Amino acid sequence: xxxxxxxxxxxxxxxxxEAARLFATAAHGAIGQRRKYLDTPYIEHPAAVAALVSRHxxxxxxxxxxxxxxxxxxxTQVTAQTLGDNFGExxxxxxxxxxxxxxxxxxxxxxxxxxxxxxxxQAGARAQTIKYADLIHNTGSIVEHDPGFARLYLKEKRAxxxxxxxxxxxxxxxxxxxxxxxxxCLRQRRQQGExxxxx
Numbered sequence: 001x002x003x004x005x006x007x008x009x010x011x012x013x014x015x016x017x018e019a020a021r022l023f024a025t026a027a028h029g030a031i032g033q034r035r036k037y038l039d040t041p042y043i044e045h046p047a048a049v050a051a052l053v054s055r056h057x058x059x060x061x062x063x064x065x066x067x068x069x070x071x072x073x074x075x076t077q078v079t080a081q082t083l084g085d086n087f088g089e090x091x092x093x094x095x096x097x098x099x100x101x102x103x104x105x106x107x108x109x110x111x112x113x114x115x116x117x118x119x120x121x122q123a124g125a126r127a128q129t130i131k132y133a134d135l136i137h138n139t140g141s142i143v144e145h146d147p148g149f150a151r152l153y154l155k156e157k158r159a160x161x162x163x164x165x166x167x168x169x170x171x172x173x174x175x176x177x178x179x180x181x182x183x184x185c186l187r188q189r190r191q192q193g194e195x196x197x198x199x
Contacts, residue, residue: 016087020065021050023086027076035143046071046139052133056171060126066094067130073099097127098134113156121163128167132175135160143182147189154183 025043033042035132050067057063065087072078073095084092100116135157143150157179161172 014120016061016065016091017050017054017068020068020087020091021047022063024068024072027072027078031076033075035141037141042071042075048137049130049133052135052136052171053130056133056168057129061182062090062094063126063130066098066127067133072129074101094127094130097123098130103118113159117160117163120160123164125166125168128164129171131160131164132167132171136171136175136178139178143185147186150182151188154179154186158183 014107023044028042028046035042035045038044046068049070050064053060053067054064054110061154069087069091070085073080073083080092083095101110102112102115104112106112106115120128123131139154139157142153161175161179164172
């Protein structure tokens with residue numbers, strides 16, 4: 001795919017983070033992508049991930065840029081070549097580490113998630129830190145709106161957090177807290193559903 005209709009990457013003097021914000025907004029907007037369950041513009045998710053990374057990792061513009069861009073390869077028609085041409089090797093390598101690009105031809109969801117876990121376990125501290133933020137922001141809406149799927153999602157998230165041990169300590173701790181709160185919420189819902197008053 002050509003660079004999205006926004007010419008953010010071509011504006012000389014603009015910093016990397018702002019260029020990434022504009023690029024991601026254009027890429028997700030070009031396909032009309034919306035957030036599942038909430039039906040809000042998808043860019044809200046990268047924005048929240050980038051905000052978490054910026055807060056916990058000040059002075060790391062490549063990480064914040066990659067947080068803005070972390071879903072463009074997976075979800076839009078942007079290619080790694082286009083990303084590299086616009087943002088360079090450092091940011092592109094982070095986005096590639098965060099992207100589940102394997103299709104159904106490699107196997108079912110369990111197989112694809114195992115491959116993703118193996119990749120992220122070796123991805124290094126910076127990519128793992130961005131993934132912590134991604135997991136944190138996704139968890140709330142999934143648990144609230146799709147508790148059935150949330151049981152599987154939280155199991156997969158726990159496996160990821162157990163494997164990703166190198167990222168920023170504060171954000172990793174927060175990811176574990178969010179996970180444990182979500183698991184407790186699901187247990188409570190299940191217990192209420194099983195009790196006579198919950199039927």
